[in-house]
Amino acid sequence: MNRSKFDFAVGLFVAIGLLAMAFMALKVGNLAGFDSGSGYALEARFDNIGGLKVRAPVKSAGVVVGRVESIGLDSETYEAVVRLRIASNYRFSKDTIASILTSGLLGEQYVGLESGGDPVYLAGGDRLGKTQSAMILEKLISQFLFSKAAETPAKSQ
Amino acid sequence: MIARVFNFIHDLGHSITSRIDRLGLAARFAGLLLLALGVSIRRASLIIREVYFSGVRSLSIISVSGLFVGMVLAVQGYEVLQRYGSAESLGVIVALSLVRELGPVVTALLFAGRASSAVTAEIGLMRATEQLAAMDMMAVDPLSRVIAPRFLAAIFSMPILAAIFSVAGVFGAWIVGVQLIGIDDGAFWSQMQANVDVRIDVLNGLLKSIVFGTAVGLISVFEGYFAAPTAEGIASATTRTVVISSLSVLLLDLVLTVMMFRGLS
Numbered sequence: 001m002n003r004s005k006f007d008f009a010v011g012l013f014v015a016i017g018l019l020a021m022a023f024m025a026l027k028v029g030n031l032a033g034f035d036s037g038s039g040y041a042l043e044a045r046f047d048n049i050g051g052l053k054v055r056a057p058v059k060s061a062g063v064v065v066g067r068v069e070s071i072g073l074d075s076e077t078y079e080a081v082v083r084l085r086i087a088s089n090y091r092f093s094k095d096t097i098a099s100i101l102t103s104g105l106l107g108e109q110y111v112g113l114e115s116g117g118d119p120v121y122l123a124g125g126d127r128l129g130k131t132q133s134a135m136i137l138e139k140l141i142s143q144f145l146f147s148k149a150a151e152t153p154a155k156s157q
Numbered sequence: 158m159i160a161r162v163f164n165f166i167h168d169l170g171h172s173i174t175s176r177i178d179r180l181g182l183a184a185r186f187a188g189l190l191l192l193a194l195g196v197s198i199r200r201a202s203l204i205i206r207e208v209y210f211s212g213v214r215s216l217s218i219i220s221v222s223g224l225f226v227g228m229v230l231a232v233q234g235y236e237v238l239q240r241y242g243s244a245e246s247l248g249v250i251v252a253l254s255l256v257r258e259l260g261p262v263v264t265a266l267l268f269a270g271r272a273s274s275a276v277t278a279e280i281g282l283m284r285a286t287e288q289l290a291a292m293d294m295m296a297v298d299p300l301s302r303v304i305a306p307r308f309l310a311a312i313f314s315m316p317i318l319a320a321i322f323s324v325a326g327v328f329g330a331w332i333v334g335v336q337l338i339g340i341d342d343g344a345f346w347s348q349m350q351a352n353v354d355v356r357i358d359v360l361n362g363l364l365k366s367i368v369f370g371t372a373v374g375l376i377s378v379f380e381g382y383f384a385a386p387t388a389e390g391i392a393s394a395t396t397r398t399v400v401i402s403s404l405s406v407l408l409l410d411l412v413l414t415v416m417m418f419r420g421l422s
Contacts, residue, residue, distance in 0.1 A: 006202075006205050006206055006209045007205060009209050009213045010205045010208045010209050010212070010213060012213075013208070013209075013212055013213045013216065013314075013317065014317065016216075016317075016321060017316070017317030017318075017320055017321060018317075020317070020320035020321045020323070020324040021320045021359075021363070023324050024256060024320060024323060024324060024355075024359045025355050025359055027346070027350070028252050028256060028323075028324075028327055028349055028350070028353050028359070029256075029350065029353040029354060029355035029358060029359050030350040030351065030353070030355070055354070064351075
């Protein structure tokens with residue numbers, strides 16, 4: 001086999017390899033979609049974030065508009081500090097409510113944004129004023145039990 | 158009795174020191190090889206020839222294995238997932254296991270068996286027939302003429318082969334999952350795209366395969382270069398290449414996986 005045939009075979013090999021990598025980036029992964037480096041950051045503080053994880057989606061009306069960038073704890077107020085990275089083509093008003101929701105009954109947790117009516121929009125680095133914590137199943141059950149327990153003596157009379 | 162214990166301890170010590178000795182030899186050899194890379198990298202035609210023999214000729218085994226591994230993953234994954242009513246997640250499971258783990262690792266294992274063993278035998282035979290010594294006599298450095306191109310070819314071919322393996326696997330899973338079992342086509346791809354991160358999953362997988370290529374390439378040329386110049390010596394060197402390559406790929410995979418993916422979730 002002469003040299004140009006080697007060159008051709010290797011060239012074809014590299015081309016197939018590059019195609020495979022492009023396929024992985026575009027079709028298997030999602031390079032064209034939301035990129036974690038771009039967009040602007042928002043900060044939301046929650047009393048309890050439940051099982052929220054870094055890279056969890058941020059959705060508004062069910063549409064993914066960003067991702068959770070980092071999660072920390074403010075050691076002064078003992079609130080969870082969640083940094084959200086929102087794609088730059090979405091804008092939200094100043095009085096947007098952030099809540100932690102669950103997709104499906106046992107699905108992953110995500111941050112839901114509900115825009116309000118304020119004409120001023122949130123800019124990068126702003127803090128979301130109104131937040132709603134995750135629903136903790138144990139707390140819900142204990143609340144239910146306590147309210148049941150409070151009802152029972154009234155009924156027995 | 159005491160003599161036997163003494164002998165045992167003696168043998169134990171000898172086996173350990175000889176292994177450390179060989180590790181030191183490999184490290185010095187790697188250093189010399191690194192110096193020879195500069196000269197070798199300018200002679201692309203030699204590297205291209207080796208990429209042809211190691212990489213291009215492995216294409217068929219890699220793509221066919223990838224296809225079958227993907228198909229098996231789809232069958233097994235579906236069997237478990239449908240118990241929990243989430244058969245649509247099949248695409249995610251298959252893609253993540255291929256891109257993160259199976260693609261780089263199985264490719265490296267197949268490459269060690271298919272290409273590296275041949276490289277070891279070739280260099281070992283060159284050593285046995287004194288071709289390497291003849292080159293030395295002609296003031297041609299065998300390290301940069303023979304060894305370095307084969308080493309570089311392994312590093313270069315491995316990520317390409319791993320990418321092809323993963324894509325063939327995803328395609329195999331698509332055939333079984335979507336065409337044969339009947340999972341929804343849109344859900345298969347959209348769940349996959351939503352959960353496979355290009356940087357964390359795809360790039361880390363390729364990085365893994367580059368590390369494996371370096372390790373497998375180094376082991377194959379080292380074993381060939383220092384093979385005993387006999388038929389038996391070449392045979393045992395070839396065996397050692399496959400065994401040591403496979404073990405080090407699996408060990409490196411553990412280390413790399415812990416480094417890359419532990420901090421997540």
